[in-house]
Amino acid sequence: MAHTIELALHHTKEELIALYKKAKNPTERTRLHFLSIVRNKHRNDPSLAVSLQTGMNRVGMKLTWAQDTIRRYNKEGIVSLEDQRKHNK
Numbered sequence: 001m002a003h004t005i006e007l008a009l010h011h012t013k014e015e016l017i018a019l020y021k022k023a024k025n026p027t028e029r030t031r032l033h034f035l036s037i038v039r040n041k042h043r044n045d046p047s048l049a050v051s052l053q054t055g056m057n058r059v060g061m062k063l064t065w066a067q068d069t070i071r072r073y074n075k076e077g078i079v080s081l082e083d084q085r086k087h088n089k
Contacts, residue, residue: 034061
């Protein structure tokens with residue numbers, strides 16, 4: 001059974017690419033790179049599944065990690081992409 005996931009349209013693809021290029025933290029850069037690949041112009045675009053697979057392949061991530069990244073971005077926006085591991089003790 002295939003699951004679908006939509007990417008919220010918080011930023012344009014160009015904005016995500018610009019943020020990706022400015023990011024210093026490798027984890028944040030990877031997440032921004034992934035989202036810039038997946039970002040589509042319209043939520044009903046059937047190529048989202050292809051973009052998701054392409055993004056996963058380009059940055060080397062698993063499906064659950066990709067889905068988690070998209071869910072957090074949809075809920076919290078760009079702030080959710082920050083690397084929170086520095087706060088773990």
